[in-house]
Amino acid sequence: MDELSLGVPDGRITCIIGPNGCGKSTLLRALARLLRPTAGAVLLDGRAIHRLPTKEVARHVGLLPQAPVAPQGLTVADLVARGRFPHRHLFDSWSCEDEAAVEQALTVTHTAELRDQQVDELSGGQRQRVWIAMALAQRTPVLLLDEPTTHLDIAHQLEVLELLAELNRSQQRTVVMVLHDLNEAARYGHHLVAMRAGRIVAEGPPGAVVTAETVRALFGIDSRILTDPVTGGPLLVPVARAGSSPVPAAGPPSPRESRPVADRQNPITGRG
Amino acid sequence: MIHTARPDQRSTPPTARRAARALRPALRSAGLLASLGVLVGTVLASLRFGSLPLSTATAIEAFTAFDGSTEHLIVRELRLPRTVIGLGVGAALAVAGVALQAVTRNPLASPEILGVNAGAAFAVVAAVHLLGIVSPSAYVWFAFAGAFVAMVVVFLIASAGRDGATPIKLALSGAVVTALLTSWISAILVLDERTLDQVRFWLAGSLVGRDLDAFAEIAPFLLVGLAIGGAMVRQFDTMSLGESLAAGLGQRTRAVRALTVLAVVLLAGAAVAAAGPIAFIGLAVPHAVRAVVGPSHGWLLPYAAIYGAVLLLVADVLGRIVARPSEIEVGIMTAIIGAPFLVHLVRSRRLSQL
Numbered sequence: 001m002d003e004l005s006l007g008v009p010d011g012r013i014t015c016i017i018g019p020n021g022c023g024k025s026t027l028l029r030a031l032a033r034l035l036r037p038t039a040g041a042v043l044l045d046g047r048a049i050h051r052l053p054t055k056e057v058a059r060h061v062g063l064l065p066q067a068p069v070a071p072q073g074l075t076v077a078d079l080v081a082r083g084r085f086p087h088r089h090l091f092d093s094w095s096c097e098d099e100a101a102v103e104q105a106l107t108v109t110h111t112a113e114l115r116d117q118q119v120d121e122l123s124g125g126q127r128q129r130v131w132i133a134m135a136l137a138q139r140t141p142v143l144l145l146d147e148p149t150t151h152l153d154i155a156h157q158l159e160v161l162e163l164l165a166e167l168n169r170s171q172q173r174t175v176v177m178v179l180h181d182l183n184e185a186a187r188y189g190h191h192l193v194a195m196r197a198g199r200i201v202a203e204g205p206p207g208a209v210v211t212a213e214t215v216r217a218l219f220g221i222d223s224r225i226l227t228d229p230v231t232g233g234p235l236l237v238p239v240a241r242a243g244s245s246p247v248p249a250a251g252p253p254s255p256r257e258s259r260p261v262a263d264r265q266n267p268i269t270g271r272g
Numbered sequence: 273m274i275h276t277a278r279p280d281q282r283s284t285p286p287t288a289r290r291a292a293r294a295l296r297p298a299l300r301s302a303g304l305l306a307s308l309g310v311l312v313g314t315v316l317a318s319l320r321f322g323s324l325p326l327s328t329a330t331a332i333e334a335f336t337a338f339d340g341s342t343e344h345l346i347v348r349e350l351r352l353p354r355t356v357i358g359l360g361v362g363a364a365l366a367v368a369g370v371a372l373q374a375v376t377r378n379p380l381a382s383p384e385i386l387g388v389n390a391g392a393a394f395a396v397v398a399a400v401h402l403l404g405i406v407s408p409s410a411y412v413w414f415a416f417a418g419a420f421v422a423m424v425v426v427f428l429i430a431s432a433g434r435d436g437a438t439p440i441k442l443a444l445s446g447a448v449v450t451a452l453l454t455s456w457i458s459a460i461l462v463l464d465e466r467t468l469d470q471v472r473f474w475l476a477g478s479l480v481g482r483d484l485d486a487f488a489e490i491a492p493f494l495l496v497g498l499a500i501g502g503a504m505v506r507q508f509d510t511m512s513l514g515e516s517l518a519a520g521l522g523q524r525t526r527a528v529r530a531l532t533v534l535a536v537v538l539l540a541g542a543a544v545a546a547a548g549p550i551a552f553i554g555l556a557v558p559h560a561v562r563a564v565v566g567p568s569h570g571w572l573l574p575y576a577a578i579y580g581a582v583l584l585l586v587a588d589v590l591g592r593i594v595a596r597p598s599e600i601e602v603g604i605m606t607a608i609i610g611a612p613f614l615v616h617l618v619r620s621r622r623l624s625q626l
Binding site for chain 1: 506510522562
């Protein structure tokens with residue numbers, strides 16, 4: 001990755017999109033001070049984060065890595081309390097402020113009633129909400145999330161993204177997340193950053209970034225951009241890989257092609 | 273996928289819920305006190321049992337009303353040193369195991385996997401073979417130096433490359449160094465019968481014939497190791513969430529890893545110097561304790577220290593009883609007790625993933 005310049009707008013949701021291995025996660029880890037750029041700097045309110053103490057950075061920027069795993073037997077309350085780490089010194093005892101931050105994090109993520117349960121016993125959506133609660137207890141103005149919706153079904157994906165949108169709306173938190181699903185990014189992001197091969201290909205509001213040309217440049221696929229009937233934003237419908245022809249849909253077979261149902265092994269393409 | 277959020281939980285009055293949550297730390301505190309009681313009982317047993325069984329009263333009078341009798345001399349000169357050393361060694365090994373498992377997130381991590389036992393054993397065998405050392409109390413410093421050098425080598429090998437000493441690289445280089453040292457030990461012992469005769473009891477791990485004065489010289493290292501471990505409880509909590517999260521929470525992960533290795537070198541090095549290579553305590557005790565008190569290191573560490581000491585002393589006492597009038601080395605007994613125990617944990621699925 002080189003010659004990359006990015007400004008993250010304050011108090012908005014920024015989504016980083018792009019194909020696998022394009023450097024999305026690397027960029028996010030650099031923003032979180034996990035990686036040090038060989039040249040250049042990441043600035044936080046005008047100060048280079050690699051010059052700041054780690055705990056100082058952790059009081060301003062929270063990070064939720066992809067698919068985190070909690071130690072077995074850890075309760076929700078204990079996990080969320082660990083988000084207070086950057087605010088505590090070696091022999092500080094648990095303060096009222098710590099307690100208040102944890103309570104608020106549990107409340108806004110609707111996980112207060114799960115507090116005594118073990119993290120590894122929760123459903124995928126609940127678990128991701130609990131991890132977000134831990135990041136919230138850190139009380140950082142900026143929240144970085146690496147693919148917060150991977151391995152979740154569509155209902156849980158919606159649950160997590162709605163929660164993040166709500167946090168951004170009600171608390172003006174700056175959210176930066178890596179997302180795989182372009183439609184989710186277009187729906188929830190105010191600012192989209194499209195990357196390919198370590199470079200930013202396009203940047204701007206969803207309507208300007210999610211275009212047939214950008215999608216072809218990013219993923220090498222032909223697509224059509226419709227208007228999302230729910231939000232009025234762009235909605236991507238892939239057509240085919242660039243240069244190949246689309247496979248017909250597996251809708252109800254026409255009488256001419258009708259075959260016994262048992263023959264149809266592959267419901268995706270409709271071919272046996 | 274299990275949905276454990278039952279709708280009826282919403283209707284629980286908040287006060288009742290808070291009470292239920294407050295009880296658990298209270299239970300853990302009570303459990304800690306009870307465990308101290310168990311520890312005291314084990315110490316008494318260690319003073320009483322042996323080739324000459326004594327009453328509890330005799331064991332206590334040996335300190336309160338010493339009369340110079342054979343019984344009192346046995347308690348003070350033979351059983352007290354092995355009990356004190358057993359306490360220190362057991363606690364040190366268990367705490368070292370907890371620290372390593374937290375920082376490496378590897379359920380198999382234990383001091384012996386970092387080459388500490390092999391390093392100490394090799395140094396002692398080499399000293400006996402080359403320098404003709406005779407007295408076991410002279411083994412202490414060779415063992416300590418061997419453990420220290422082996423772990424530093426393991427850490428340096430693992431630190432090579434871009435990511436530094438990652439858990440997997442630590443485990444691999446530990447395995448390599450252990451294999452190498454073990455083969456050198458075998459080579460010496462095969463060629464030199466005199467050395468074999470002299471060190472085979474030490475190599476099994478034993479508390480017999482250990483000198484309390486020599487132990488007093490190692491004890492400060494052990495105490496510093498315990499202090500470092502105790503001060504890093506929150507760091508262990510954070511590290512056990514994974515490297516990225518720990519760094520995101522403002523943890524200086526490399527510094528924490530290096531400090532942990534230092535603490536483990538001090539703890540396990542002192543332990544192996546005092547009692548010889550003893551396996552299983554650093555592995556089994558952290559797992560057993562975690563299954564009961566949960567993954568918070570503020571509780572794990574003190575519980576592990578107590579039960580590490582208890583397990584080692586119980587193994588030592590049993591070793592004195594089962595083969596009376598002879599004895600079985602404590603290192604053999606910990607493995608005999610520890611192995612079925614670990615198998616039971618695995619089978620009952622209480623062996624935690626980290």
